[in-house]
Amino acid sequence: MSAHLKLDTIIDLEKWQKLQDSLSLVTNMAIITTDYKGVPVTKHSKCQSFCQAVRKDDVLSQYCQKCDARGGLEAVRLNKPYLYLCHFNIIDIAIPIIVSNQYIGAIMAGQVKLKEPLLELEQIVTRPPHAAADQTVQDLTDDYAAIPELSYEEITTISEMLYHLCNYIVEEAIHKNATIDMYKQALAVDKPLAGSLSLIDQSFRQMETLKKELENTLIDSKLHHMTSQRRIAKHSMLQPAFDYIDAHKNENHKLEEMASICHVSPSYFSRMFKKETGENFSIFLPRLKMEWAKQLLETTDMPIAAISNELGFSEPSYFIKTFKRFERITPAVYREVYQEK
Incomplete structure (x- = not known):
């Protein structure tokens, strides 16, 4: 500049x-x-x-x-x-x-x-x-x-x-000012000022809407891509739970709900799930969400708060705490290190 x-x-x-x-x-x-x-x-x-x-x-x-x-x-x-x-x-x-x-x-x-x-x-x-x-x-x-x-x-x-x-x-603010200046210059010759400003405001709202839609499309695309990587359970009884978790990444799943989906008791589901994955359900689920988070950190420029929200965390601070518990670093540092590779 x-x-x-x-x-x-x-x-x-x-x-x-x-x-x-x-x-x-x-x-x-x-x-x-x-x-x-x-x-x-x-x-x-x-x-x-x-x-x-x-x-x-x-x-x-x-x-x-x-x-x-x-x-x-x-x-x-x-x-x-x-x-x-x-x-x-x-x-x-x-x-x-x-x-x-x-x-x-x-x-x-x-x-x-x-x-x-x-x-x-x-x-x-x-x-x-x-x-x-x-x-x-x-x-x-x-x-x-x-x-x-x-x-x-x-x-x-x-x-x-x-x-x-x-x-x-x-x-x-810079983009908005630039847009307003551009439209003023283009419309000042033969348009009344009031009409110009109305068109400017309408154009800016359209640009903001389009930007938001593009951002949402990108997020949905990334999440859909991760969902397409379907996990096949060794014990077929557990497959409905894995499919539901993959399809609902923004929800906080409870063991009892997953057991109900698989039509078994919570205690039996818990034993079979640990035998299948080697981890308790309470450890497996947040670890899986951190893997999804890493993919979003690597392939998008989504803010940390947006990733937290997309993965069903009520507060970004809790998402950061969970990420750090599994990866030993914060999401922001992880993204920075990945980009430097």
Whole structure:
């Protein structure tokens, strides 16, 4: 692109601020949005009292700014959310907003503490002793204790959600603006403005509908392809259960229901199922769903939340937890590793 995209010309910052405030309340994190130069374009949402006081201190605020700068640069370099520890061992997240390979800003979130100690997170800035500053910190002991605590899994899930959500919103705003400009230019010559805007709005709605239909078609196609890979049971009595599971990937199946489909008692079904698969039903089913999830991660760009929903999980966080239990890594990391092969 010849000119650098600017957030304040792409999105309505007043509406964005309201969205940011809501996200902050839901996630229990402080959030602020900056442009590509690191200059804030929104007000801080839910800034913790400890961090507010520290950032007003002439000595301590310098280290806060260094953390922000280094965290943002690392997120841009990695092209994904970057989690790190500030100089007070508080978790912060730098989330890049990148459109068409152009970095146009960042979401800075965090101001939370870990429920459990985690050694692999980097403390990107360390602070040497300073008498006056140390006394300020001592006076803020109660404020520091009041900082919210989240688990590492909760923090990573939130960072992925913010990354995908914010990048999607900005991308769609750019596409919508481009569409409006295109129609304005095409219709301005011989059409009244009111009529033009009506056609623009109708066209944009049609484009959004078409996009959604194409996405759903892709998902249905992938799921149908996986369903066509039919498992043939050694014990024919179990075949109705395998067929039903394959045909209803978005349902949470219970052993009793599968036993009923096979016209046997739950206890007999359980024994035969373990003999057939080598696993209890309660282990086999989530493992099978993780295999389906891996196929979707490998062959589509579906968001993690969408895959979770398609496979019948009530919450993306539980899907991520289940995936990690079987694969030892999160779905996002699995997709990244697969794409790098």
